[in-house]
Amino acid sequence: MTQSATNPPVGVDPVTETRQQSRVWKKFRSHKSAVVGGVLVAFFVLIAIAAPLLPIPDPAATDWGAVRKAPSWDHWMGTDEIGRDVLSRLIWGAQASLLAGVVSVGIAVLFGVPLGVVAGYFGGWTDAVISRCTEALLAVPFLILAIALAAFLGPSLTNAMIAIGISATPIFIRLTRGQVLSIKAEDYVESARAVGLQTPRILSRYILPNVLPPILVQATLTIATAIIAEASLSFLGLGQQPPAPSWGSMLNTAKNFLNQAPWMAMWPGLSIFFVVLGFNLLGDGLRDALDPREH
Amino acid sequence: MELVDLSLRFRGQPNDVVDQVSLAVGQGEVLCVVGESGCGKSVTAMALMGLLSPDYSIISSGNLNVGGISFDLTRDALPREMRGSRVAMIFQEPMTSLNPVFRIGDQICEAILSHGNVSRSDAMARAEEMLKRVGIANPAQRLFEFPHQLSGGMRQRVMIAMALANDPQVLIADEPTTALDVTIQAQILDLIRDLRDDTGMGTIMITHDLGVVAEIADRVAVMYGGQVVEQGPVRDVFENPQHPYTIGLMSAMPRLDRPGGRLAIVPGTVPAISNMPDGCRFRTRCAFATSECERRPGLSEFAAQHSVACHFAPLEENIGVTA
Numbered sequence: 081m082t083q084s085a086t087n088p089p090v091g092v093d094p095v096t097e098t099r100q101q102s103r104v105w106k107k108f109r110s111h112k113s114a115v116v117g118g119v120l121v122a123f124f125v126l127i128a129i130a131a132p133l134l135p136i137p138d139p140a141a142t143d144w145g146a147v148r149k150a151p152s153w154d155h156w157m158g159t160d161e162i163g164r165d166v167l168s169r170l171i172w173g174a175q176a177s178l179l180a181g182v183v184s185v186g187i188a189v190l191f192g193v194p195l196g197v198v199a200g201y202f203g204g205w206t207d208a209v210i211s212r213c214t215e216a217l218l219a220v221p222f223l224i225l226a227i228a229l230a231a232f233l234g235p236s237l238t239n240a241m242i243a244i245g246i247s248a249t250p251i252f253i254r255l256t257r258g259q260v261l262s263i264k265a266e267d268y269v270e271s272a273r274a275v276g277l278q279t280p281r282i283l284s285r286y287i288l289p290n291v292l293p294p295i296l297v298q299a300t301l302t303i304a305t306a307i308i309a310e311a312s313l314s315f316l317g318l319g320q321q322p323p324a325p326s327w328g329s330m331l332n333t334a335k336n337f338l339n340q341a342p343w344m345a346m347w348p349g350l351s352i353f354f355v356v357l358g359f360n361l362l363g364d365g366l367r368d369a370l371d372p373r374e375h
Numbered sequence: 376m377e378l379v380d381l382s383l384r385f386r387g388q389p390n391d392v393v394d395q396v397s398l399a400v401g402q403g404e405v406l407c408v409v410g411e412s413g414c415g416k417s418v419t420a421m422a423l424m425g426l427l428s429p430d431y432s433i434i435s436s437g438n439l440n441v442g443g444i445s446f447d448l449t450r451d452a453l454p455r456e457m458r459g460s461r462v463a464m465i466f467q468e469p470m471t472s473l474n475p476v477f478r479i480g481d482q483i484c485e486a487i488l489s490h491g492n493v494s495r496s497d498a499m500a501r502a503e504e505m506l507k508r509v510g511i512a513n514p515a516q517r518l519f520e521f522p523h524q525l526s527g528g529m530r531q532r533v534m535i536a537m538a539l540a541n542d543p544q545v546l547i548a549d550e551p552t553t554a555l556d557v558t559i560q561a562q563i564l565d566l567i568r569d570l571r572d573d574t575g576m577g578t579i580m581i582t583h584d585l586g587v588v589a590e591i592a593d594r595v596a597v598m599y600g601g602q603v604v605e606q607g608p609v610r611d612v613f614e615n616p617q618h619p620y621t622i623g624l625m626s627a628m629p630r631l632d633r634p635g636g637r638l639a640i641v642p643g644t645v646p647a648i649s650n651m652p653d654g655c656r657f658r659t660r661c662a663f664a665t666s667e668c669e670r671r672p673g674l675s676e677f678a679a680q681h682s683v684a685c686h687f688a689p690l691e692e693n694i695g696v697t698a
Contacts, residue, residue, distance in 0.1 A: 203430055267471040274424055274466075275486040275537060276459030285485065289476040 107369040114365020120358030124351075128174040136168040140323040148341040158343040161333060169325035170347050176326040177355065180241050180310035180319070181303040187245025188252050189299055195249075196256025197283055197291070201264055210253065217250040226309050230318040237310075237326070240319040244309045248302050255298050259291035266290075293370040297363055304359035311352050327352050376400050376462065376545045376577055381437035381448065383422055390651045391435070393419050394601045397674075400545060400577035400594075405568075407588040407609070408581045409624070410598035413645055416581045419598075420547050423579075424464050425452025442544050460490040463538035467550040469531035473522035479506075480518030483537045490541045505536035509566060528559035532566065539570060545577045552587060564591050585628050589613065594680075597621045600645060600656035603674060607681030617683040617690055619661045655685070663687060 108114055127134070143163035151158045157166040199210040217225065229243035263269065264287060272286045313319035314328025322329060327348040334345035377399040384391045393415045400406040408416050421427050422434060437448035441461050446453065453462060466472045474482055483502035487493060493501070499518070506514035509532040522530060531551060538546060548567065552560040568591055571578055582588060588595055588609060595612050597605040597620065605618040616622045623641035643660040646652065652659050658668040667686050674684040 203428075267466055267468050268474045270426060271464070271466055271472045271534065271537075272474070272485075273426055274458060274464040275489070276455050276457070276541075277485060277489045278455065281485065281489065285477065286474050290474070 104369045108365055111365040111368055113361045114369070117358045117361025117363075117365060120354055121362055124174050124355045124358065125178060127171050128178050131171050131175055134171060136171060137165045139164060139168040139172040139325045141165075148337060148344070150341075151343055157347050158341065160330070160344050161337060161341070166330075166344060166347055169330060170327070170351060173320075173325040173327045173330060173348065174351065174355075176237060176314075176320045176324070177307050177310060177352070180237065180244065181307040181359070184241045184244035184248060184306045184310070185299050185302050187242065188248035188302065189295065191245075192249040192252025193256045193288075193291075193295060196253040197260050197287060199253065200257040200260025201283060201287060207257070211257070214250040214253045217247075218254070222247050222305070223309055223312060226313065227316065227318065230313050235318045235321060237320045237324070240310055240313045243313070243318075244306050247309070248306060251302065252295065252298065256291055256295060259294055260287055263287055263290045294367075297367040297370060300359055300363035300366055304356045304363070307356055307359070308352065311348075376442070376579075377440040378419075378423060379438040379440070381419060381422060381434070383418070383427070383432050383434040383437070385432050385648075386430070388648055390601075390648050392601050392648050393422065394656075395436075396598070396601070396603050398579065398596055398603070400579050402544075402577055403571060403575045404593045405571060405578045405580060405591050407592035407595045408579060408598060409583060409585065409588055409595060411583060411645060414598045415601035416583075416598055417549055420464065420549050420579070420581055422448065423453070423547060424458060424462065425454075426464075456490070459486055459538070459543070460541040461543055462545045462547065463541070463543035464547040464549065465531070465534045465538050465551050467553050469527050469534055469554060472534055473530055475522055478519050478521055479525070479533055483518075483533070483540055486537050487540050501540060502536070505540050506533070508570075509533075509536045509539075510562075511536075527555055528562065531555060531559075531563055535563075535566065535570070539574070539576075542574065543576060545579065546571075548578060548580045550582055551580070553582070553584070560587075561590075567591065585624065597624065600651055601648070602656060602684065604657065604685070605681075605683045606674070607678075607683075611678065611681045615678075615681075617677055617681070617688045618657075618685050619663055619690070620657050621683075622690075663690075 141164065143159065146155065146159045146163045148161055149155055149159045149163075155165050155167065157170065160166055160169070195210055199207040226243045226247040229246055230240050233239035233243060269282065269286050272282050277286075310319055310326070311328035311331065314326040315332045317329070317332070320326030320329055330348040331345055334341070334348070337344055379397050381393055381396045382391045383393045396415070396419055398406065398408070398419070408419070410416050418427070422432075422437070423439065427434075434448050439446045439448055439453065441453070441457065473479070480499060480502050483505060484495065484498040487498040487501055488495065491498075503514045503518055506517055511517055511529060511532055517525070522533075525533065535551075546567075551567070552563050555563060564587065567578060567580075570576070580587070580591065592609040594607065595609045596603050597612070597618065599620045605612060605616065605621045612621065613625065616625050620641065623639070626639035627641060629638060641660060646656075646659060654669040654671050655661070655664070658664040661668070670686070672684045672686045674682050675688075676682045677688045
């Protein structure tokens, strides 16, 4: 007992060992599926960003000599019903999908988190009003709400992002509110009030940083949901408008040629599958790495 | 600082959890508030600081006088500007009383900046000075450390530094040493005493540890069931306790000068606030209770500055008991 107390294990620096960042990072790295998720997400982000630089044909260029051609050396993933290169459309479509995921979740976080903080911290009537509205929104299925809003706003990628963002907002309001309720009972919040700090400072410096980890996890997972939602909206013609490429609209046209040209549906379908899988694994890994109970 | 006649109850409860409590602390004086868990000590302190949420508690009477400015606590709480600058508070749990995501220096600065019109670098210098003053070695380096890098005793010192950074007139310490081991406890008490001597601040120390009281208090207020049952100079209360509850507390304390035998106990437990007896709240546990105790005893002065809320005080003459 005394020996183990006086001789710490060799190679463990007690200071860096307790640093939270390095601990979280270590834990995240040891989580194999999280790393796979991270790599998948990184891959799609990379090709989306690099799309203009890659040696691929214009995604909107038609070629009547190569309609619905199977994968070949000229067209690695084949061509679609008007002779456009599927690989090129897939890569440019990744931009639309990821943008839709990130921007719509950004909108949801931007509105949801402050509303949740206000509801949780102030309680009373403010909380009652915000919470009842949240519950009303949550009562409507996510995708139905997004479709209704997108139809109302008019079909375009921007409107689809807004619609998805609004539909995802109540999730963040509720999560944040719950976190704030537990954080505001912490002693350090009480002592901040005893020291006489202004409420906005308590909210921004004491409450917000301490509720962020679960919100980060939720945001990652919601990006996956938002990507599916964007694909669904585009499939229904409410998202990305032709001729601009998007995975959802590619699936929509592909469904008419499933027998003759299955590659038209296969690649965008696989892409959606892998990018969503990537975000979900990443989210799960972050959740485990950031969970203080498991330290 | 003087608190007069504070009464408050929690929503949904019929009885007051703090019942007509009056406390006063002068410059350079240490007042200890003692009593067992749940007797309303901490709630009183929270009410003083204006930290109770009106969603859960209703203050039905009470006046607070701080350095000549008085407030009707039923209408307005201690304003934010005075919290931390005139009246400061430190808490029981140093381990959780600091924000885990910010450096020590930033947190002390925050307290200074929220009350004074000073630059950030001045505030940082002041923070360093305060850390030095509360006995932290290497203050310049500690400023840049996170709370989890400090021990419990050091964190409590940081809390004290933060509380005193704005030169408050009154410090409320809510069981500041309960979570610390005895060596650190003695150091923290010494520190509070030294700072009191230096700054002349009044201190209200809430504790259930009579050892702490004997160590540091000038005056002591004993609380039971939300009421002050006995109040007076620490020597008088310890040597000549008058309320049966105080007598019970004193005899329940292990003593080195009277070894052997079992410790006396106060029979029973504190009744839940919802079924507190009318009249004297201690009568269900009191050995001397009679029908007269169904009438509430007022807190009356029994000797110079020593007052007690019992119909039979002084006990020695009236019933023939001595502590």
